[in-house]
Amino acid sequence: MASDQELVRATACAIVDKLNTGEVTPLDLLDVLERRIAEVDGKVNALPTLCFDRARDHAKTLMKKPIGDRGLLAGMPIPIKDLVNVEGVRMTQGSPIFKDAISERSDLVVEHLENTGGVVYAKSNTPEFGAGANTFNEVFGATLNPWDLSRSAAGSSGGAAVALATGTAWLAHGTDMGGSLRNPASFCGIVGMRPSIGRVAHTPSATIDRNLTVHGPMARNVEDLALLLDAMSGEHPADPLSLPVPQISFLSAARSGNKPKRIAYSPDLGITPVDPEVAAITRKAASRFAEAGVIVEEAHPDLREAHECFHVLRAFDFAMTKAALLRTKRDLLKPEVIWNIEEGLRLTVEQIARAEAQRVEMTARTVEFFKTYDLLLTPATIVAPFPIGNRYVAECAGKKFDNYVEWLAIVYAITLACCPALSLPCGFTASGLPVGLQMVTAPRGEAQLLAGAKALEDILGLRGTTPIDPRPAP
Template identity: 80%
Template sequence: MAAHHELIQATACKIVDQLRTGEVTPLDLLDALEQRIAEVDGAVNALPTLCFDRARARAADLMKKPQSERGLLAGLPVPIKDLTAVEGVRTTQGSPIFKDHVPTRSDLMVEHLEASGGVVYAKSNTPEFGAGANTFNEVFGATRNPWDLSRSAAGSSGGAAAALASGTAWLAHGSDMGGSLRNPASFCGVVGLRPSFGRVAHTPAAAIDRNLGVQGPMARNVEDVALLLDAMSGEHAADPLSLPSPVTSFLAAARARTKPLRVAYSPDLGITPVDPEVAAITRKAAERFAESGVVVEQAQPDLSEAHECFHVLRAFDFAISKAELLRTKRDLLKPEVIWNIEQGLALSVDDLARAEAQRVAMAARTIAFFETYDLLLCPATITAPFPVEQRYLAECNGHTFDNYVEWLGIVYAITLVCCPALSLPCGFTSAGLPVGLQMIARPRNEAGLLAGAALLEDVLGLRGTTPIDPRPAPASL
């Protein structure tokens, strides 16, 4: 068996190949992860809850089966975001209200992932109820960015992204409402994919048709993300909106490297300020598509109603899912969550009707846009990683934001129009901090998105830049 540091550096696809040949076992991988976590996670705080005893028991059971019955992941360990229930494992949602909560049943997504051969060994850190794009909470504290420990890992899947970047995970589960997969992937130099809603079945909560938030895969490269999406995908009767798995696997689609004919780049989607350095890095990356013979033009669909629309629909989601907590546990909620719930409770039917009409119109315009372009490219985040003590981005390029979520417009606009979107590492700032390029495809076209992302990943040559040992903040001059 390879030494633990060689295993940690390997891709998920390579590890799965080794699992299938018997070169390594799931127990070997758990040993390697436990050692790596002991070495680096004290500084990063990506995986505050560990469940290695449960993981080893599951791995031992899996190893009793023939190789052909061990599922797509064949025993590969995967951490689950702390918003999502795992049977018998402390699941806090980053909230003091649930700091001692231990679910008696896993979410459908976790059950499906385990049936696909995934072995859960940890819960990844998240802000309280996933609210806010900086991962900190009163239960476990802040997750720090491995590229610079003084910086934020973003959120709300910040623990997942930081674990991937620091080598305490090969694959990671995340979720995304307003960029919660894409922002931390950008900040931490990894890949995060928000799928079309229904692509990954999950246990419905509060409402059957809640569709702003979705579950999705994160990894260090595009092919590994495709592998995890294959393991997560599939319909389930308990989630009536779930979709069947495609005939051709997402990993096969990524490996096909099918070339898009025409892509659009926008520095700001026409709706947000962007840090000039981030805009320059993402533009340069997008233009490199031309090296593969792809036509690159500057364009974007009309998303001008995105801020008003998302603010209303997100507030409504918080109201229907968290109003009871506001009534009974207000003193234990962080201010941003209270604000969100109260905004939702104050909405009228007319407010909701207007927001839904705006969403329908923007989605229609975006689908029409994809009749001309195969992919839409833009920054995944409008800024480089900011100081971890900063709760959110209050200002960018001379513009002051009205609230703690407005700076996320470049990602939540894409949430509203139901498109799959991926953050791909595309370069570094002058300070050596990662920048992600958001790549977007028409609804349900994850295959085309992954193929294009894998092709551009080849061109950019940044695959393999993670995992890294956590880096302290540079000494001030």
């Protein structure tokens, strides 16, 4: 068997190949991960809840089946974000209210991953209820960016991104509302995708059609991301919005060699300030598509209503899901969560109707935009990783933000337009911090998105920059 270091650095696709040939077993991989976590996780706090006994029991059951019958992931270990139920495992949601809660039943997305050969061994850290794109909470503390331990890993899937970046995961589950997959992917130098609504079935909560948040894959490179999306995809009757598995796998699409004909780049979508260094790095990366004969132009759809629309719909979501906690546990909620819930409770029906109409219009305009362009490229995050002591980005390029989520407009506008999007590593700042490029396509266009991302990944030559050992501040 390969050494621990060789396995930690291997791609997820290579690991699954080793599982399918019998070169390694799921139990071998769990041993490797347990040793790697002991070595590095104390420095970054990515995976605060471990469930290796449960994982080994599941792995042993899986290994009773012939190798070819173990599912697409064939026994690949996967961490689940600590906002999602895993049967028999602690789920805190980053909140003191639930610090001792044990899940009685797994979410559909976890059941599906386990049925396709995934083995759950850990829960990844998240901010309280996923609120705020900086991963810290009162239960486990902060998750630190391994490229510079004085910096934020973003959020809310920060623990998942850091696990990938430090080699304590080959693949990871995440969720995304206002960039919760894409921001940490950008800050940590890995790949994270927000899929189309319904692509990944999950257990409905609050409302059947609650769709600002979706579940999605995170990985170190595009092919690995596509592999996990294949394993996560599929319809389920308990999630009426879920979509069937496509005829051609997402991994095949990523490997197809297909390239976009015409792409658009926008530094700001016309709605947000952007750090000049981040804008320059992402613009340079986007322009390199021209090396493959792709037409690159500067353009973006009209998303001018994004701030008002997202503010209303996000607040409404918090009111629906957390109002009872405000009434009974207010003293245990962080200020940002209280603000979100109270904003939601003050909404009128007219405000909600206006926001829903705005979302319809923005989606229609964006779909029309993609009749001209195959892909839209922007910065995935408008700043480089910021100091961990800052709760959020309060100012960028001379503009002060009105609230703690406005700095996320470049990703939440894409959420509102119902588009799949991913963050691809595209370069580094002068101080060596990762920068991600957001790549977007029309709804249900994941295959085209993955093919385009793989083409640019090949051109940029940044594949394999992770995993790394955690690095202290310079």
